[in-house]
Amino acid sequence: MKPKTIALIVLAVLSLIILIQNTHVTTVRLLFWSFPMSQILLILFMLIAGFLAGYIVATMRRRY
Numbered sequence: 001m002k003p004k005t006i007a008l009i010v011l012a013v014l015s016l017i018i019l020i021q022n023t024h025v026t027t028v029r030l031l032f033w034s035f036p037m038s039q040i041l042l043i044l045f046m047l048i049a050g051f052l053a054g055y056i057v058a059t060m061r062r063r064y
Helices: 003-021 039-063
Strands: 025-030 033-038
Touching: 003 039, 025 039, 033 039
Parallel strands: none
Antiparallel strands: 025 033
């Protein structure tokens, strides 16, 4: 197995453990809005946003 594949599997397992342990409902405040949201969804959205940001930056760096 390639080291990159192993690292991705380890990150996926750690992310899953973190998601499973955070099931509380929290209030999210964004500018003038506030709404209750499960921490699982909040962390999942932030993980996806981080991966997308990293992917976009990596593709932009390859182009230039």
